Amino acid sequence: MLLVIDVGNSNTVLGIYQGQDLKQNWRVGTDKYRTVDEYAMLINDLFQLAGLRFDDLDDVIVSTVVPPMLNTVEGLCQRYFHLSPYVVGPGMKTGMPIQYDNPREVGADRIVNAVAAYEKNKCPLIVVDFGTATTFDVISPTGTYMGGAIAPGIGISAEALFERASKLPRVEFTRPTQIIAKNTVNSMQAGIFFGYVGLVEGIVSRMKAELKQTPKIIATGGLAAPIAAATSCIDQVEPFLTLEGLRILYERNQD
The missing domain is CATH 3.30.420.40 (ATPase, nucleotide binding domain)
Incomplete structure (x- = not known):
């Protein structure tokens, strides 16, 4: 299963994909002061309600517009999911040319x-x-x-x-x-x-x-x-x- 995480300024949205099918999704408040362990507890509770375990995850991909949250999410993935997440940013293949000054x-x-x-x-x-x-x-x-x-x-x-x-x-x-x-x-x-x-x-x-x-x-x-x-x-x-x-x-x- 693939865990996708979109970290916004106000909310963080998570989804579980099995192949191309979105099986579960959740929306939680973004809090840059919340620790890795606190996020792990929160997500674990959501997983348990859906009958999921961290061990069910095969990979993680993350996008964030809140720079301080990136270290937290990467720490969460490495410590609790035992995975190194893909991060949307420079160097990732998007397949989409970008006509922007920078x-x-x-x-x-x-x-x-x-x-x-x-x-x-x-x-x-x-x-x-x-x-x-x-x-x-x-x-x-x-x-x-x-x-x-x-x-x-x-x-x-x-x-x-x-x-x-x-x-x-x-x-x-x-x-x-x-x-x-x-x-x-x-x-x-x-x-x-x-x-x-x-x-x-x-x-x-x-x-x-x-x-x-x-x-x-x-x-x-x-x-x-x-x-x-x-x-x-x-x-x-x-x-x-x-x-x-x-x-x-x-x-x-x-x-």
């Missing part, structure tokens, strides 16, 4: 998403990932990573509003019934939710105009589904796109 600056998660999206669709694409940051990544018809855009994530924007406007309460991120709200909580929900819908529609529209193409729009990340349901600009939601990309990269790097 290819090393592209986040590992963005490349992983792009690889998975193109492998599944084989057409021009824009991948929108709703994470701590909201990223927009453009892939050409021939499978070249062309670049993209990065915007503050929904959580970051909402938290800034709560902190800087002292009279405004924290509210649940949910789609309100109407845009013209009648109370403060619904007004904030309308602004946050539909503001983000507008952000996505605006950036995607401008990217299409710049490309002079009609790419397929793929959304992923924890908040992809509710945003996609509120706009016609997203063609497809792929909740496990990053995990799938890690599996594909693992297969491409087998000698």
Whole structure:
């Protein structure tokens, strides 16, 4: 079995693959102060609930946008799984040319998403990932990573509003019934939710105009589904796109 680990700024997503089949997946909070042993205890509990053992693992592949977490994950793999993980980064074969001023600056998660999206669709694409940051990544018809855009994530924007406007309460991120709200909580929900819908529609529209193409729009990340349901600009939601990309990269790097 293959363990795939995507370490994000807010959450770490893990998946177990048997061949090309995703058998289990979990989402836990990313905590750079958590020790190797603490992560081992947490993952062991998840494995036990799924009827798995560390000895069931044949290999591990990791992507992370949190540099301090890499040593922790590598230590976890070596000490408890007795495996040296594959790490997405410079030197790994991706099969995807990168048209970026400095290819090393592209986040590992963005490349992983792009690889998975193109492998599944084989057409021009824009991948929108709703994470701590909201990223927009453009892939050409021939499978070249062309670049993209990065915007503050929904959580970051909402938290800034709560902190800087002292009279405004924290509210649940949910789609309100109407845009013209009648109370403060619904007004904030309308602004946050539909503001983000507008952000996505605006950036995607401008990217299409710049490309002079009609790419397929793929959304992923924890908040992809509710945003996609509120706009016609997203063609497809792929909740496990990053995990799938890690599996594909693992297969491409087998000698």
